[in-house]
Amino acid sequence: MFLSQATGFATESSDAPVYRVDSNLIRLTFSEMLMIGYVDRPSEAKSNTTQRNQNRSARHYILARESSLAGKNAEAERLYRIATSIDPENLAAWEELGDLCFEQGRQREAADAWNAALEQQDDADLLLKCGLLEYELELLKRASEHLMRRRLLLDDDLPVNHETILQNAAMSEALKRLGNRGLVKAVRLEIESLLVQLALRSSSDVGNGKSWMRLVQNLTAIGDIRSARDAARLRLEHGSLEGEYGPWISSNMKTRFILLDALMGGSGEEVIQLIEMLDEKECLRGLPPDWRKDATLTSVLYEAAVDYATVGNQPGANLLFAEVLIHDPDHLLARNNLGYAAMESGMINRPLVEMLEAALVDARASESEALFQILDTVGWLRYMQGHYESDDYAVGAIEFLEEAASSSTGEPDPVILDHLGDALWMANRRDEAVDAWMAALRRLNEPEFKQITMRDMGMLQGMIWQFRVVDSRDLYDREYGAVLASLVEKLSAVEQGAPPEVAERIMFIK
Incomplete structure (x- = not known):
């Protein structure tokens, strides 16, 4: 653990309060990294390359560039390497050798070539691209060194732009993983300050919106989910949302914030606050494909709840479903989803039973397309109550x-068939239970089923969210992985003459 503590200074500008990391803290951290061997000491011995060799190196460098422009990459690489071997201080040859390797997908060789150039002289652009690549390659010590050097190089006039934010994000993530919590805290404060400044200067045109979307995507790719989420929120809070494309920016940034907050384990409270703020500003919109349409508070809250559930944050989803019901107590799917989640968490009480039964009555009366989902939920409720077969009472x-x-x-969902199999087994209709489980297993094992489901999940991220935050395979496994494992276990048990492990009933809470 490093000894450094977070310090900085705050000033007032015409735009917003500004926080900057004290450069002495960065220098202290750099010195500590030198002492413990995380950073190589600068070489004091300079190359004794003669003027003649410098000229020879320059000639090979020029020939290398000509070969590269002609598309003769192998020859270009050979000449670049000759140039750097003759004169190790030929910065341009090192950098362009790295560029060539990077274009060919040889990222480690690219990083090494750029690092060789940076051993001779600091260059802000090269420090950034080398540091970001080293971070991606898990070369955390080198990445933190180069990104700190860039931060110090620009300290007197730190640019307020996306590059500085990405630099700080990668630097803080690298330092955090190396054990430095003090500087990380200060850098995070600086990132937030930079984001506010940038948002205050933002217009509501297409170019600005796309630029912010790229920033959020890049921060997500770096692994700094917190800064990515904050970027979406701060752009909405402080940036312009006026004009024709203000609603487009609102829809996209709002969707990104919701998904990132869900991934971070957010409670849903901040999502509610953000949606209410956008509603007050009269720029609330639904999902990105519908950005031109007005949206109600209830519909946007429901979409947020579904998104939370999709990425696996069920507690936050439950809070959002409950918030939907505050605004619209008759919302069919909010009642259904909240009730089903309550059963999954092990709670059945009289209000829950009444809510689900009323939802079913309303779904039938309105001929809702969601009727089959509500039937499944109420059927599962009856299972949990131990009421398997119909009788004179219910x-x-x-x-x-x-x-x-x-x-x-179309074909029934495997989850419904799995539920049906459990209910049939408990009603001593064993052969029918096995048939239902087998039908569910066959469905899950159909290549077409997985292909279509994965395609739909890909379309959800690419076309509906327009923001990829999770692997579609993870979404599929979250939806069906446990069901598949349970089906295999139950059918294996039956085949071996053992009782299958069906879903455990939940105790009714009065």
Whole structure:
């Protein structure tokens, strides 16, 4: 652990309060890294390259450039290497050798070539591209060295731009992983200050919107999810949302904030606050494809809840579903999803039962397209209550689940079939249970099913969210991985003559 502590200074400008990391803190951290061997000491011995060799190196460098422009990459590389061997201080040859390697996908060789150039002289652009590549390659010590050197090089007039923010984000992530928490804290404060300054200067044209979207994407790629989320939020809070494309920026930045907040384990509270703020500004919009359409507070809250659930943040999704019901107590799917999540977490009480049963009545009356989902949820509720078969008192789980399967659009979802199998087993209809489980397993094992589902999940990120935050395979596994494993275990148990492990019932809470 480094000894440094976060310090800095705050000043007032015409735009916003400004925070900058004290350069002495960066120098102290750099010195500590030197002492513990994280950074190589600068070489004091200078090359004794003669003027004749410098000229020879320059000639090979010129020939290398000509070969590169002619598309003769192998020859260009050979000549660049000769140039650097004759004169190790030929910075241009080192840098362009690195560029050539990078273009060919040889990233480690590119980083090494750029590093050789930087051993001779600092260059802000080269320090940035080398540091970012080294961070990507997990060369954290070298990355932090080069990015700190760039930060110190620009300290007197630190540019307020995306490059500085990306530099700081990669530097803070590298230092955090190396154990330096003090400087990381200060750098994060500087990132937030830079984001506010940048947002205050932002216009609401297409170019500015795309620029901010790239910034959020790049911060996400670096792994600084917090700064990516903050960038989306601060652009909405401090930047212009006026004009024709203000709603487009609002929709895209809002969607990115929701997804990133969900990934960070957010409670949903900040999402509610952001949506309410946008509603007050009269620039609330739904998902990016619908940015030209007005959106209601309820619809945007519901979309946010679904997005939270999709990326696996169910507690936050539950809070958002509950918020939807505050504004629209009759919202069908919010009632359904909140009720199903409550059962999954192990709670059944009288208000939950009444809410789900009322949702089913409303879904039938309105001939809702979501009827099969609500039938599945109510059927699962009956299962949890131990009411498997229909009788004179109430419809049982099996009847509801069979109706859910038959009313599904296309083939029934494997989850519905899995639920039906469990209910049939508990009703001692063992052969029918095995048939239902086998049907679910066959569906999951169909290449076409996985292909279509993965395609839909890819379209969700690429066309609906217009922001890729998770691997589609992870979304698929979250949706069906546990179901597949459970089906295999249950069918294996039956084949071996053992009782299958069906879903455990939940105790009713009065």
